[in-house]
Amino acid sequence: MKGNCVVAQSGGPTAVINASACGVIQEAMRHPEIDGVYAAYNGILGVMNEQMFDLRKEDPSTIEGLRTTPASALGSCRYKVKTDEDYAKILDVFRRYNIRYFFYIGGNDSMDTADKVNKLAAREGYEFRAMGVPKTIDNDLAFTDHCPGYGSVVKYLATMVMEAGRDTEALYTTDTVNVIEAMGRNAGWIAAGTALAKRSEEDAPHIVLLPEAPFDAEKFKARVDHFLTTIERCVIVVSEGTKNPDGTYIAEQKGEFAKDAFGHTQLGGAGFFIKNLVESEVKVKTRFAIPSTIQRSGAHFASLTDSEEAYTTGVAAVRHAVSGESGKMVTLKRVSDDPYRCETGLASLSDVANGEKLFPTEWIGPDGFSVTDEFVRYARPLIMGEVKPIIDGGLPSFMRFKKNFVRP
Amino acid sequence: MKGNCVVAQSGGPTAVINASACGVIQEAMRHPEIDGVYAAYNGILGVMNEQMFDLRKEDPSTIEGLRTTPASALGSCRYKVKTDEDYAKILDVFRRYNIRYFFYIGGNDSMDTADKVNKLAAREGYEFRAMGVPKTIDNDLAFTDHCPGYGSVVKYLATMVMEAGRDTEALYTTDTVNVIEAMGRNAGWIAAGTALAKRSEEDAPHIVLLPEAPFDAEKFKARVDHFLTTIERCVIVVSEGTKNPDGTYIAEQKGEFAKDAFGHTQLGGAGFFIKNLVESEVKVKTRFAIPSTIQRSGAHFASLTDSEEAYTTGVAAVRHAVSGESGKMVTLKRVSDDPYRCETGLASLSDVANGEKLFPTEWIGPDGFSVTDEFVRYARPLIMGEVKPIIDGGLPSFMRFKKNFVRP
Incomplete structure (x- = not known):
C-alpha cells in the first residue's frame, strides 16, 4: 500500500x-x-x-x-x-x-x-x-518483557543513588539520612531498579519504598533505626507512588507532613513526606532530593x-x-x-x-524494603552499556x- | 624534616x-x-x-x-x-x-x-x-582563579539543565515551566555555570537567579512572560541562596510560599518558592527539581x-x-x-x-537573569574533558x- x-x-x-x-x-x-x-x-x-x-x-x-x-x-x-x-x-x-x-x-x-x-x-x-x-520509563506496559526507556532511567537513577549515597557516607556525622524520590505513579519499577546500585550492605540504597508494598510507618522507622545502629546512616529511595495500607498515596495523607505551602495536597511530595517523618520521629538530620524530570532525560x-x-x-x-x-x-x-x-x-x-504491569510482589524482599535477586537478574541486562x-x-x-x- | x-x-x-x-x-x-x-x-x-x-x-x-x-x-x-x-x-x-x-x-x-x-x-x-x-563546589575561595570541585558540579548540573530543558521543550503544552534549584548558599557561581548549557535562545536555562542579583518579583514575572510569549516555555535555574533586595533569602521570606509543613523556614526551599510563585501568579503548570547532593557527586x-x-x-x-x-x-x-x-x-x-569571592556583578547580564560572555570564557575551560x-x-x-x- x-x-x-x-x-x-x-x-x-x-x-x-x-x-x-x-x-x-x-x-x-x-x-x-x-x-x-x-x-x-x-x-x-x-x-x-x-x-x-x-x-x-x-x-x-x-x-x-x-x-x-x-x-x-x-x-x-x-x-x-x-x-x-x-x-x-x-x-x-x-x-x-x-x-x-x-x-x-x-x-x-x-x-x-x-x-x-x-x-x-x-x-x-x-x-x-x-x-x-x-x-x-514506568515499565508498566503489559505483553512486553520490558519497555524501552526503563533501562535508561534505572541506569541513571541508580547511578545518582550510588553517588549521593557516597556523599551521605562521607558526611553521615551531620547529614545522616538522605531521601531520594523516584518517579513511578502506580508501579514501583523505577524505585526498585535503584537497588541495582547495591553491591554490599554498606551501599545505598538501604531502604526502597514501593507502591506495591503498603507503607507501614512503624516498620519503616524500625528499619531506619537498624541502619543508624549498624552503619550510622541511611539512604532511602521512595517511589512517588508509595501508598498507605488503605490505598491512598503517602504524600496525600492527612496531617501536617504532606501539604504544600498553599495547603494543597502535593504531587511529588513523597520524598518531602519521608524527610519530615524521619526528622520528626527518628530525630536525625535528613536531606532530600527530587530529581524529577532529570532522571528520565539522562541521555549522557x-x-x-x-x-x-x-x-x-x-x-x-x-x-x-x-x-x-x-x-x-x-x-x-x-x-x-x-x-x-x-x-x-x-x-x-x-x-x-x-493492561498494566505492576511490580511483582514476589520480587519484593522479605523485609518489605528491598528487592529479590530474581528482580536483579531481570533488570541488570537492561542497563548494560553506555550511549x-x-x-x-x-x-x-x-x-x-x-x-x-x-x-x- | x-x-x-x-x-x-x-x-x-x-x-x-x-x-x-x-x-x-x-x-x-x-x-x-x-x-x-x-x-x-x-x-x-x-x-x-x-x-x-x-x-x-x-x-x-x-x-x-x-x-x-x-x-x-x-x-x-x-x-x-x-x-x-x-x-x-x-x-x-x-x-x-x-x-x-x-x-x-x-x-x-x-x-x-x-x-x-x-x-x-x-x-x-x-x-x-x-x-x-x-x-x-561553591568556587568562593579567594586568592585562587577557581576551586577544584567547581568545574565538575557545573559540567554535571549544566548537563542536567540541558536534558531537563529538552523534557520541558517536548512537553511544554502541559509542563510549561521547570525550576531547578542549584546549590550555593552565598555565591551564585554554580547557578551561573549552568548558563554554559545555552547555545541558542531556545536552549535552557532561560532565567538564572543568583544571590548577587537581588530578586525583583515583578521583573522576574515579566521575564517569565517574555519566554512564554516567544518560545512558550521557560526553564529557570535558581540558586538556593537567591536573596531579596533586603538581603533575606527568598526561601526565607514571610508569606505563604516559603514554609515547610512544620511552618519552619525551609533550607533548600528556593526552588519550591519560585515554583509556587510562578504557579500562583503566572498561572502555568510548573515542575521543580532539587538535585541536592546529587549535583556535587557526579563522578560519572x-x-x-x-x-x-x-x-x-x-x-x-x-x-x-x-x-x-x-x-x-x-x-x-x-x-x-x-x-x-x-x-x-x-x-x-x-x-x-x-576571604570570600562572590560572583562578580559585572558578569551578570544586563537583564539581571543571565551571565556575560566574559563569564563563559572564564568557566568553559573548567568543564572540558570527561573522567x-x-x-x-x-x-x-x-x-x-x-x-x-x-x-x-
Missing part, C-alpha cells in the same frame, strides 16, 4: 524515545511504499492541528542525532483523545494528507488512541495501518542496550506495517537471561491499552529539527 | 575531592621524609578522636580508584574547631603520633583550622607543616580538567611542605584562556580563611578503604 506515514511521540519523554523515532524514520525511508515521512508535532495534537513536518527535508545527521538526544524531539503531549469528534478529525486529516501509516510511540493511552483510530479507519473503509511502539549516561532496543522496536514497527500488520504494538520478548537476548514480537493494541553522547565545549550536543510543515 | 603525615577532607564533598586526596597520598609516598601516611577519618574529628588509618596498608589500586570515586572517601565533617581546648587536643595528637605534615583539603573553615593549628605549633616550638588544598560525568587540577593541587601541597613551606594553601593561577593553562601557586592560609568511570554491571564502580587504624 503506497502513501505517506506519520510518526508521533506521546506522554512523558524518556532518554531513548528519540532512538525509537530514529528507528521508525530511518526504516520508513528505506521502503518505496512510503512516500512522505512526516512527524506530528506534539503527538496526536500535531495531527489534529495539522502541524506535521517533513522528515525528508531534515539533514540525515539530524535524524541520526536522535539516538543521543533525550526527550521527545518531535514534541509530545498529554492530550487524551476521547470524543468521536476528535477521532473523526484525526481520520479526516489522515485522509486529506494521504497518510496510510501511523506509528505512535508511547504508553497505554497512546496505544488506546492508535487502536481506536485503526478501528475507525477499518469501519470507514479507509486503508490504513497503525502500529504502536512501546515507550515508558543512557543504557546502550535500552537505546538499541528502542531503535529496534521502531524499525520493527515499520517492517510489520509495510508487510500488512495493523493494530499491533511491537513487544520485547526475552529469549535468554545469560547471555541476554531479546527479540521483538507483537501484541494487540487493545490488549496493551487495557556515548556527542560532546561539544564540555557538554552534550543535542539535535533539533528545522520543522518544515507540510500542507495537504 | 622526617615524620608522619596526615591528610584530611572537610565540608561538603565534591566529585573530585578524592582526586586531591589521591594526589596528596601518591606524592607523600614518594618522599622519604614522610614515613607514615595517615588519613584522618571524618576530617579534623578523626584527629581529635584519634581515628586515623594507615594508607600504606591500602591497596595501590584502591588509592588510584580515588580518582573516579565521588564524595570524601576519607570521611568528612562539618565540625567547627573553635576552642583552645580543641586546638590543644589536635596538637597533642599530632605530637603523640609524630605527625609533622598536615594536609587539609577543604574550604574557608578548613583553611582557618589548618592556619590556627600551624600557628599554635609554631608558638609551642613543635616542628610542623600545615598545607591547605582548596576544595569547594566529572570534568577531566577539574579532576586533573584537583590531583595536581594535592601533589603541589606535598612538594611545598617537604621543601619547607607551611601555613599556605595551594592556589590555581590562570596563565592563559586559549589555550587554557593553569599553574599552581600559594596563598597564606589566614588570607584565604578570611571515565570504571563500569561494572552497567554502573560505576567506586573504591572504599579498608581502614586499618593506627595507634601512637
Whole structure:
C-alpha cells in the first residue's frame, strides 16, 4: 500500500524515545511504499492541528542525532483523545494528507488512541495501518518483557543513588539520612531498579519504598533505626507512588507532613513526606532530593542496550506495517537471561491499552524494603552499556529539527 | 624534616575531592621524609578522636580508584574547631603520633583550622607543616582563579539543565515551566555555570537567579512572560541562596510560599518558592527539581580538567611542605584562556580563611537573569574533558578503604 506515514511521540519523554523515532524514520525511508515521512508535532495534537513536518527535508545527521538526544524531539503531549469528534478529525486529516501509516510511540493511552483510530479507519473503509511502539520509563506496559526507556532511567537513577549515597557516607556525622524520590505513579519499577546500585550492605540504597508494598510507618522507622545502629546512616529511595495500607498515596495523607505551602495536597511530595517523618520521629538530620524530570532525560549516561532496543522496536514497527500488520504494538520478548537476548514480537493494541504491569510482589524482599535477586537478574541486562553522547565545549550536543510543515 | 603525615577532607564533598586526596597520598609516598601516611577519618574529628588509618596498608589500586570515586572517601565533617581546648587536643595528637605534615583539603573553615593549628605549633616550638588544598563546589575561595570541585558540579548540573530543558521543550503544552534549584548558599557561581548549557535562545536555562542579583518579583514575572510569549516555555535555574533586595533569602521570606509543613523556614526551599510563585501568579503548570547532593557527586560525568587540577593541587601541597613551606594553601593561577593553562601557586592560609569571592556583578547580564560572555570564557575551560568511570554491571564502580587504624 503506497502513501505517506506519520510518526508521533506521546506522554512523558524518556532518554531513548528519540532512538525509537530514529528507528521508525530511518526504516520508513528505506521502503518505496512510503512516500512522505512526516512527524506530528506534539503527538496526536500535531495531527489534529495539522502541524506535521517533513522528515525528508531534515539533514540525515539530524535524524541520526536522535539516538543521543533525550526527550521527545518531535514534541509530545498529554492530550487524551476521547470524543468521536476528535477521532473523526484525526481520520479526516489522515485522509486529506494521504497518510496510510501511523506509528505512535508511547504508553497505554497512546496505544488506546492508535487502536481506536485503526478501528475507525477499518469501519470507514479507509486503508490504513497503525502500529504502536512501546515507550515508558514506568515499565508498566503489559505483553512486553520490558519497555524501552526503563533501562535508561534505572541506569541513571541508580547511578545518582550510588553517588549521593557516597556523599551521605562521607558526611553521615551531620547529614545522616538522605531521601531520594523516584518517579513511578502506580508501579514501583523505577524505585526498585535503584537497588541495582547495591553491591554490599554498606551501599545505598538501604531502604526502597514501593507502591506495591503498603507503607507501614512503624516498620519503616524500625528499619531506619537498624541502619543508624549498624552503619550510622541511611539512604532511602521512595517511589512517588508509595501508598498507605488503605490505598491512598503517602504524600496525600492527612496531617501536617504532606501539604504544600498553599495547603494543597502535593504531587511529588513523597520524598518531602519521608524527610519530615524521619526528622520528626527518628530525630536525625535528613536531606532530600527530587530529581524529577532529570532522571528520565539522562541521555549522557543512557543504557546502550535500552537505546538499541528502542531503535529496534521502531524499525520493527515499520517492517510489520509495510508487510500488512495493523493494530499491533511491537513487544520485547526475552529469549535468554545469560547471555541476554531479546527479540521483538507483537501484541494487540487493545490488549496493551487495557493492561498494566505492576511490580511483582514476589520480587519484593522479605523485609518489605528491598528487592529479590530474581528482580536483579531481570533488570541488570537492561542497563548494560553506555550511549556515548556527542560532546561539544564540555557538554552534550543535542539535535533539533528545522520543522518544515507540510500542507495537504 | 622526617615524620608522619596526615591528610584530611572537610565540608561538603565534591566529585573530585578524592582526586586531591589521591594526589596528596601518591606524592607523600614518594618522599622519604614522610614515613607514615595517615588519613584522618571524618576530617579534623578523626584527629581529635584519634581515628586515623594507615594508607600504606591500602591497596595501590584502591588509592588510584580515588580518582573516579565521588564524595570524601576519607570521611568528612562539618565540625567547627573553635576552642583552645580543641586546638590543644589536635596538637597533642599530632605530637603523640609524630605527625609533622598536615594536609587539609577543604574550604574557608578548613583553611582557618589548618592556619590556627600551624600557628599554635609554631608558638609551642613543635616542628610542623600545615598545607591547605582548596576544595569547594561553591568556587568562593579567594586568592585562587577557581576551586577544584567547581568545574565538575557545573559540567554535571549544566548537563542536567540541558536534558531537563529538552523534557520541558517536548512537553511544554502541559509542563510549561521547570525550576531547578542549584546549590550555593552565598555565591551564585554554580547557578551561573549552568548558563554554559545555552547555545541558542531556545536552549535552557532561560532565567538564572543568583544571590548577587537581588530578586525583583515583578521583573522576574515579566521575564517569565517574555519566554512564554516567544518560545512558550521557560526553564529557570535558581540558586538556593537567591536573596531579596533586603538581603533575606527568598526561601526565607514571610508569606505563604516559603514554609515547610512544620511552618519552619525551609533550607533548600528556593526552588519550591519560585515554583509556587510562578504557579500562583503566572498561572502555568510548573515542575521543580532539587538535585541536592546529587549535583556535587557526579563522578560519572566529572570534568577531566577539574579532576586533573584537583590531583595536581594535592601533589603541589606535598612538594611545598617537604621543601619547607607551611601555613599556605595551594592556589590555581590562570596563565592563559586559549589555550587554557593553569599553574599552581600559594596563598597564606589566614588570607584565604578570611576571604570570600562572590560572583562578580559585572558578569551578570544586563537583564539581571543571565551571565556575560566574559563569564563563559572564564568557566568553559573548567568543564572540558570527561573522567571515565570504571563500569561494572552497567554502573560505576567506586573504591572504599579498608581502614586499618593506627595507634601512637
